[in-house]
Amino acid sequence: xxQLDATFTALADPTRRxxxxxxxxxxxxxxxxxxxxxxxxxxxxxxxxxLERCGLxxxxxxxxFRPCHxxxxxxxxxxxxxxxxxxxxxERFDQLDQHLRDIQREGASE
Amino acid sequence: xxQLDATFTALADPTRRxxxxxxxxxxxxxxxxxxxxxxxxxxxxxxxxxLERCGLxxxxxxxxFRPCHxxxxxxxxxxxxxxxxxxxxxERFDQLDQHLRDIQREGASE
Numbered sequence: 001x002x003q004l005d006a007t008f009t010a011l012a013d014p015t016r017r018x019x020x021x022x023x024x025x026x027x028x029x030x031x032x033x034x035x036x037x038x039x040x041x042x043x044x045x046x047x048x049x050x051l052e053r054c055g056l057x058x059x060x061x062x063x064x065f066r067p068c069h070x071x072x073x074x075x076x077x078x079x080x081x082x083x084x085x086x087x088x089x090x091e092r093f094d095q096l097d098q099h100l101r102d103i104q105r106e107g108a109s110e
Numbered sequence: 111x112x113q114l115d116a117t118f119t120a121l122a123d124p125t126r127r128x129x130x131x132x133x134x135x136x137x138x139x140x141x142x143x144x145x146x147x148x149x150x151x152x153x154x155x156x157x158x159x160x161l162e163r164c165g166l167x168x169x170x171x172x173x174x175f176r177p178c179h180x181x182x183x184x185x186x187x188x189x190x191x192x193x194x195x196x197x198x199x200x201e202r203f204d205q206l207d208q209h210l211r212d213i214q215r216e217g218a219s220e
Contacts, residue, residue: 002124004121004122004124004127005122005123005124006122007122008118008119008121008122009118009119009122011114011118011188011191011192012114012115012116012117012118012119012122013115014112014114014115017114017191020195021194021195021198024195024196024198024199024202025198025202026202070195070199072196072199075192075195075196076196078121078192079189079192079193079196081121081127082121082185082188082189082192083189084131085130085131085134085180085185086134086182086185086186086189088131088134088135089134089180089182089185092134092135092136
């Protein structure tokens with residue numbers, strides 16, 4: 001599974017998206033993350049492992065509470081991919097728009 | 111499965127991402143899409159069904175060749191979700207930056 005596959009798979013779950021949204025506001029421990037979701041710690045830990053594997057979050061190895069930290073580069077890579085598809089799409093409509101204007105101008109000058 | 115779950119799941123596959131990238135350049139039939147991937151038509155059709163179900167593409171029902179069309183709103187919704195997480199993250203750093211500048215100013219005026 002490549003990096004983008006793993007990142008989009010990680011984003012395809014509402015609990016994992018909520019964890020990411022929470023971590024965007026600041027680092028948090030597993031206990032802090034488990035609170036709002038009414039989930040067991042093993043349940044949250046499973047989601048965190050998915051997020052950690054694809055590089056969306058990191059966890060300090062040595063700290064006692066191992067706070068989770070959102071990693072922007074993985075989020076950026078997913079955003080960049082979508083952005084590129086949207087750029088290509090927009091470019092096409094710009095070209096179509098230009099083409100229609102060229103036709104209109106040709107029609108007007110005849 | 112909600113809309114965003116389905117969209118991110120659809121994006122989590124390299125062939126489906128390649129199909130989306132291709133459709134960003136213009137509508138295409140199943141045959142045209144199958145060509146560059148060296149896949150069977152049923153194989154491609156399976157991917158198209160996933161993309162259609164989450165609303166990332168649409169297909170004309172009546173046309174003989176049923177061209178596939180990229181639907182921007184579903185792509186936008188996925189991009190918007192990531193963008194919001196990045197905005198929250200960036201805001202936090204702006205606040206941190208402001209806080210550090212306030213501390214520096216207070217230190218200088220003492």
